[in-house]
Amino acid sequence: MSYAVAVRALCEFTARAGDLDLRFTPAPTGLEGMAGHSVVTGRRGPQYETEVSLSGEHEGLLVRGRADGFDPVLNQLEEVKTYRGQLDSVRDNHRAVHWAQARVYGHLLCESRGLEQVRVALVYFNVVTEEETVLTETHDAAALRAFFQEQCNRFLAWAKTELAHRQARDAALEKLAFPHGEFRAGQRDLAVAVYRTARDGRCLMAQAPTGIGKTLGTIFPLLKASPGTGLDKIFFLAAKGSGRALAVQALDTVNAQPAAPGLRVLDLQARDKTCEHPDLACHGDSCPLAQGFYDRLPQAREAAVQHARLDAPTVRAVARDHRVCPYYLSQELIRWSDVVVGDYNYYYDASAMLYAMTQAYQWKVAVLVDEAHNLVDRARRMYTGELDQASLSAARYAAPKELKKPLDGLQRSWNALNKKQAERYQAYDAVAAGVLSAVQKAVGAIMEYMGQTPLPQDDPVLTFYFQALQFMRLAEQFGSHALFDVTLSDVGVASAKTRPSTLCVRNVIPAPYLAARYAAAHATVLFSGTLSPQQFYRDTLGLPRDTPWIDVAAPFQAEQLAVRVVGNVSTRYRDRERSLAPIVDLIATQYAERPGNYLGFLSSFDYLRQVSDLMRERHPAVPIWLQTPGMDEAGRAAFLARFTETGQGVGFAVLGGAFSEGVDLPGKRLIGAFIATLGLPQVNPVNENMKRAMDQRYGEENGYDYTYLYPGMLKVVQAAGRVIRTENDVGTVHLIDDRYRRAKVRGLLPSWWRVD
Numbered sequence: 001m002s003y004a005v006a007v008r009a010l011c012e013f014t015a016r017a018g019d020l021d022l023r024f025t026p027a028p029t030g031l032e033g034m035a036g037h038s039v040v041t042g043r044r045g046p047q048y049e050t051e052v053s054l055s056g057e058h059e060g061l062l063v064r065g066r067a068d069g070f071d072p073v074l075n076q077l078e079e080v081k082t083y084r085g086q087l088d089s090v091r092d093n094h095r096a097v098h099w100a101q102a103r104v105y106g107h108l109l110c111e112s113r114g115l116e117q118v119r120v121a122l123v124y125f126n127v128v129t130e131e132e133t134v135l136t137e138t139h140d141a142a143a144l145r146a147f148f149q150e151q152c153n154r155f156l157a158w159a160k161t162e163l164a165h166r167q168a169r170d171a172a173l174e175k176l177a178f179p180h181g182e183f184r185a186g187q188r189d190l191a192v193a194v195y196r197t198a199r200d201g202r203c204l205m206a207q208a209p210t211g212i213g214k215t216l217g218t219i220f221p222l223l224k225a226s227p228g229t230g231l232d233k234i235f236f237l238a239a240k241g242s243g244r245a246l247a248v249q250a251l252d253t254v255n256a257q258p259a260a261p262g263l264r265v266l267d268l269q270a271r272d273k274t275c276e277h278p279d280l281a282c283h284g285d286s287c288p289l290a291q292g293f294y295d296r297l298p299q300a301r302e303a304a305v306q307h308a309r310l311d312a313p314t315v316r317a318v319a320r321d322h323r324v325c326p327y328y329l330s331q332e333l334i335r336w337s338d339v340v341v342g343d344y345n346y347y348y349d350a351s352a353m354l355y356a357m358t359q360a361y362q363w364k365v366a367v368l369v370d371e372a373h374n375l376v377d378r379a380r381r382m383y384t385g386e387l388d389q390a391s392l393s394a395a396r397y398a399a400p401k402e403l404k405k406p407l408d409g410l411q412r413s414w415n416a417l418n419k420k421q422a423e424r425y426q427a428y429d430a431v432a433a434g435v436l437s438a439v440q441k442a443v444g445a446i447m448e449y450m451g452q453t454p455l456p457q458d459d460p461v462l463t464f465y466f467q468a469l470q471f472m473r474l475a476e477q478f479g480s481h482a483l484f485d486v487t488l489s490d491v492g493v494a495s496a497k498t499r500p501s502t503l504c505v506r507n508v509i510p511a512p513y514l515a516a517r518y519a520a521a522h523a524t525v526l527f528s529g530t531l532s533p534q535q536f537y538r539d540t541l542g543l544p545r546d547t548p549w550i551d552v553a554a555p556f557q558a559e560q561l562a563v564r565v566v567g568n569v570s571t572r573y574r575d576r577e578r579s580l581a582p583i584v585d586l587i588a589t590q591y592a593e594r595p596g597n598y599l600g601f602l603s604s605f606d607y608l609r610q611v612s613d614l615m616r617e618r619h620p621a622v623p624i625w626l627q628t629p630g631m632d633e634a635g636r637a638a639f640l641a642r643f644t645e646t647g648q649g650v651g652f653a654v655l656g657g658a659f660s661e662g663v664d665l666p667g668k669r670l671i672g673a674f675i676a677t678l679g680l681p682q683v684n685p686v687n688e689n690m691k692r693a694m695d696q697r698y699g700e701e702n703g704y705d706y707t708y709l710y711p712g713m714l715k716v717v718q719a720a721g722r723v724i725r726t727e728n729d730v731g732t733v734h735l736i737d738d739r740y741r742r743a744k745v746r747g748l749l750p751s752w753w754r755v756d
Contacts, residue, residue, distance in 0.1 A: 002163075003062065003162065004062040004064065005061065005063055005159065006362065007054075007063060007064070007101055007104050007108075008065065008101060008361075009335070010063055010104065010155055011097050011100035011104060012097055013154075013155055015097045015099075015100035015151070016096070016097055016294040016297075017093055018284070018292065019093070020282065020284065020289075020290040020293035020294065020325060021093075021290070022281075022290075023282075023283045027084065028083065032082065032127045033127075036082035036127045037125075039125065040068075040069075041069055041080075044069065044071060045073070047071065048069055048070070049070045052067040052069070053065075053066050054066070054105060055108065056107065056108045056111050058149055058156075061152050061155065061156055061159055063152065065101075065104075067108075068123075075117075075119055077102070077106050077120055077121065078122075079098060079101055079102040079120075080123045082124075082126075083124055084128060084451045085447070085450065085451010086451050086452050087126075089452075089454075090124070098122055099122060102121070103147050104147070104148055105120075107144035107148035108148075110145070111141075111145075116140060116141050117138060117139060118139065119136050120136065120138070120144075121134050121137075122135045122136075128447070128448060158302075161305075165305075169226075170226065170227035171227075172261035173224060173226055174224075174227050176223065176254070177257070179216070179253045179254060180213075180216075183217075184555060185212065186208065186209070186555055187216075187217040189553070190218065190552050191221040193206060194218050197523050197525055198222050199228070202544070202546070202547070202548075203524045203526070203543050203547040204549075204550070205531055205538070205549040205550070206526070206528075206550050207529070207532060207534075207550065208527055208528070209750070210724070211554070211555045211724075212552060212554075212555055214527055215246045215249075215370070218525055219250050219251065219254070219368065222525075223261070223263075225366075229364070229522065229523075231365065231366055231522065232363040232364045232365060233337065233339065233364075234339045234366050234367075235339075235340050235354055235366070236339060237344050237346065237367065238344070239343070239370070239378060240371070240662050242662045243370040243662070247368075248309070248341055251263060251265045251309075251341075255308050262308055263338045264307075264333075264337045265308060265310060265337065265338070265341065266330065266333050266334060266340045267311040267342070268330060268342035269312045269330065274312060274316065274326045275327055276320075277289065281456075287325070288323070289319070289324055290325060293325060296322050296324050297324060297329070300319065300322035300324045301333070304333055305336050310337065312326075334353070335357070335361070342354070344375060344378050347367060348375070348378075348379055348382060348513075348517055349382045350382060350473070350513070355517055355520060358520055365520075366521065366524070366525070367517075367521045367524045368525050371527075371661075372526035372528045372537070373530050373531060373714055375526070376541060376711075377711075379513065379514055380507045382507075382510070384474070384504065384505065384507045385470040385471035385472075385473070386471065386504045387439070387471040387502065387503040389500035391460070391463060391467055392407065392464055394460040394464065395461045395463070396408065397460070398461055399461050400449070402445075403446060405445075406438075406444075406445040406446075410442045413432075413434045413435050413437075413438040414435055414503075418486070418499065418500070418501050421488060425486070425487050425488075425686070427485040427689040428484045428485065429484075431475040435503065439468055439471065440472055443468050446461060446465045471503065478505060480693065481507065481508060481509040481511065481512050482507050483504075483506040483508060483693060484503075484506070485504050485506060485689065486502070486503055486504075506686070509540055509694075510541065510542065511539065511542025512542060513542075514542045518542070518544065529718070529721055530714050530721075532551075533748070534549040536705070536706055539706075556752055557752075558752055558753065561723065561731055561753060562731070562732045562733070563720075563732075563733050563735065563753045563754065565756065566737070568738065569676075570737060571603065571607075571676050571736060571737045576607060579736075581618070584614050584615045584619060586674070587600060587650060590732065590734065591619075591650065594732070595648050596668060596672070597644075597647050597649065597651070597665070597669060597670050598650045598672045598673060598674065599653060599672075600651070600652045600673070600674040600676070601655040601673065601674065601675045601676065601677065602653075602676055602677060603679065605627075607676075608652050608653070608654060611652065612624055615650070622649065622650060623650070624650045624651070624652060625639060625650075627639060627651070627652065627657060627659060631658065636658055639651060639653075640663065643665050645668045655675065655677055655715050659722075660722070665725065667729065670722055671723070672723060672732040672733065673723050674733075674734045674736060675716055675733065677712075677737065679712035679715035679719075680708045680712035681708055681711055683708075687707055691703045691704060709744075709745075713748040713749075716735070720735075
């Protein structure tokens with residue numbers, strides 16, 4: 001047997017016990033932790049060794065890691081842990097893991113240096129006061145060896161099972177044949193490109209149309225490449241639940257093959273969808289599923305990995321049987337899964353769990369990004385932070401007296417900024433220094449207070465703290481990739497100088513944040529039916545310069561889709577009134593020529609209402625149904641249920657909304673679409689400031705296109721893509737606006753279209 005495990009992973013497996021305790025106590029950030037380690041090691045003498053690489057073996061189990069420091073003069077090995085607030089806030093079960101790590105490192109050091117004994121020290125460093133608390137134990141080598149062997153023996157049975165699983169998995173993957181026998185047209189080209197990407201350890205942008213089987217066409221080659229490249233895990237990330245469902249189905253197909261690889265596929269769900277007791281706090285004194293969580297985890301973990309498909313019902317059933325929290329059980333199962341399916345935020349968000357675990361456990365991972373055109377806007381939201389003055393007011397009202405001074409100081413600085421602002425909305429070249437300093441002081445004070453007195457989850461101070469912390473971290477990283485803007489509230493007294501406001505560090509270009517995520521993965525494949533123009537995505541998503549881009553040929557023929565430009569109509573806001581009659585008459589004419597199901601896309605709900613009202617008035621015989629603002633899941637399902645094989649009528653929807661992407665209506669369920677807009681984002685102060693930022697970053701010739709044209713045409717192509725879903729579909733798309741006559745606009749349409 002040969003199985004490698006990190007010291008941290010070993011000790012977390014063997015030494016954790018007791019309750020799951022997530023009462024919020026402020027922990028240092030990753031950067032603060034690294035800075036704290038540097039302060040501690042900087043205080044040591046010249047003889048002090050840092051980041052000491054150590055490894056050892058027991059019965060085929062290889063244990064390795066890096067000890068924080070060793071002082072050969074004192075014969076003292078140190079494990080450094082950073083914290084905030086009071087040292088008493090470090091839970092006992094966390095300290096048990098810390099001591100286990102220190103003792104394992106102590107054994108590995110004795111073995112490496114031939115030491116007969118060593119002093120093992122836990123150094124707790126307060127990142128605010130920079131105070132050190134040093135706890136020490138002195139052990140002889142024999143005692144440490146016995147401790148090390150005990151930890152290894154606890155892990156060995158699991159390690160043997162895991163090694164057997166991986167060996168069987170890799171052997172089966174080497175022999176795995178494509179589940180459907182023959183590749184579809186274009187699917188082989190995609191699969192070959194993905195395989196080479198994994199083999200070479202790089203990124204890939206793949207524009208691949210609907211109908212070729214993108215999901216299986218990307219998953220299968222990564223699985224085939226796994227044994228040869230030593231991949232530990234594959235992360236399949238999607239923007240929507242439908243994309244995740246397709247991935248799970250594709251992996252079910254792989255696992256159903258005669259020589260099944262037995263892949264463990266974990267489908268990560270959001271906390272609000274899996275929590276069994278949302279009204280209870282996440283600690284043993286409140287929630288019965290948190291009480292004794294780590295004591296019952298080993299049996300729950302062992303039961304869970306007997307299942308190949310670890311979806312929400314399976315994880316919930318296992319959790320219920322073993323009386324543990326299903327949400328945190330699923331997090332534990334990430335370590336033991338072969339493929340993890342989840343939302344973008346699990347890897348790309350600032351506090352992304354999959355990214356953090358990849359770093360901590362040094363996994364070799366490949367990342368698949370489904371419908372990657374969505375990542376630009378999603379990442380912008382991830383790295384945007386807003387701070388609402390109303391939230392500060394609520395916090396000030398609820399705050400204990402210890403926090404009144406810093407919160408009042410922030411209020412004064414904030415009001416001073418508001419008084420200087422002449423317009424309701426204004427963008428600035430930099431984050432206001434006085435406000436940022438006041439936010440930092442308030443955040444620090446709240447952190448210190450919570451280090452001694454945890455706040456309940458619904459406390460307004462805690463709500464404000466989370467907002468302020470996100471805002472502060474983004475403000476501290478402010479640069480040309482972002483805007484700082486202030487919006488005065490409509491609510492308040494008449495004088496604009498005394499109105500409250502909302503502060504925003506608004507991300508424009510997520511590239512600087514995403515680049516580190518690509519670097520942490522062995523391979524990343526971003527795929528979508530619309531990744532054009534490639535330079536726009538390369539720039540905004542921060543992909544390496546040498547990232548290849550492929551355009552997979554569509555399996556469809558131009559004859560399947562009649563694309564007609566209606567160039568005598570303008571859908572610009574000033575021309576809306578004149579556009580209504582031509583649009584509804586066109587829809588009625590097309591419907592009369594070929595009755596069936598159609599989608600009509602408009603730029604806003606107001607425009608949709610005007611068109612639908614006139615449609616009912618002038619053409620009452622044509623059945624219509626409408627998307628409504630805030631439509632819930634049941635309403636969306638009812639809207640789509642009208643699109644049957646024998647149905648007839650027109651469903652009106654807003655371009656860029658729930659029905660213009662991720663909707664699959666093959667055959668006669670949908671035979672045409674009317675798109676009465678270019679989908680351009682609204683011209684407003686926010687977008688104009690984003691355009692200026694794009695001008696400065698990518699040149700004035702690109703600013704407008706990056707801000708308005710490309711995002712708009714992306715929505716158009718996605719909406720039109722609802723019509724032809726299979727090689728047997730036939731349909732019509734009407735592009736209604738005179739700007740569709742422009743060569744630049746037509747150049748953004750799919751190459752297989754023949755535009756009339």
